[in-house]
Amino acid sequence: MYDNGKKILETERLVLREMTIEDFPFLYEIVSDPETMQYYPAPFSEEKTRAWIDRNIERYANDGFGLWAIILKETGEFIGECGLTLQDIDGELLPEIGYHVHKKLWRRGIAKEAARAVRDWAFVHTEYDILYSYMKYTNIGSYSTAIANGMKKVKEYPDPKNTISYAYAITRVEWEQLKNR
């Protein structure tokens, strides 16, 4: 599992690496689950999951980043995805940190550990001076993870797919201050 795709970064418990189509069954188990996908219009079909992986492989080539596989070092298992993508946030294409974690591992700090590492990677490896996370206004797990990642709410806006979306963000300056604290 470790060696499927190019390794991007490592934290205490996790490896983040590029996804490959061989990850399909593991990602599908996560994104086809109705509870996990309760804040999305619908759980993902097999077809949508394969297209999702293909889209991220394209992003690695075109942008140099995308959603990466989260591998739990202890077991070598694929337990989710986290990474940076360009997303339409209230009409602007902005760098966004996103995350999905297998529900059997929720509330153990996995998303926080992965998202912080992605944030640090992005400020080191890209020129962006602000990073976002956005979510449906009811997605408490998602916005709590954004807050744990040092972000603050910067926007609340009507969004057809989410009714209302919240956008959270951290600037490069705020990130520098966090590091020096």
Ligand SMILES: CC(C)(COP(=O)(O)OP(=O)(O)OC[C@H]1O[C@@H](n2cnc3c(N)ncnc32)[C@H](O)[C@@H]1OP(=O)(O)O)[C@@H](O)C(=O)NCCC(=O)NCCS
């Ligand atoms: C959102 C998600 C990735 C969080 O993953 P996780 O590994 O359980 O999160 P963590 O354990 O790292 O928690 C991060 C912070 O959020 C808080 N949190 C996580 N889930 C929460 C919930 N359901 N309710 C309240 N707080 C929550 C944690 O307490 C922690 O805050 P703290 O550092 O102040 O203690 C996970 O719930 C998930 O996969 N959800 C479904 C997919 C999804 O909606 N993704 C976001 C799309 S916008």
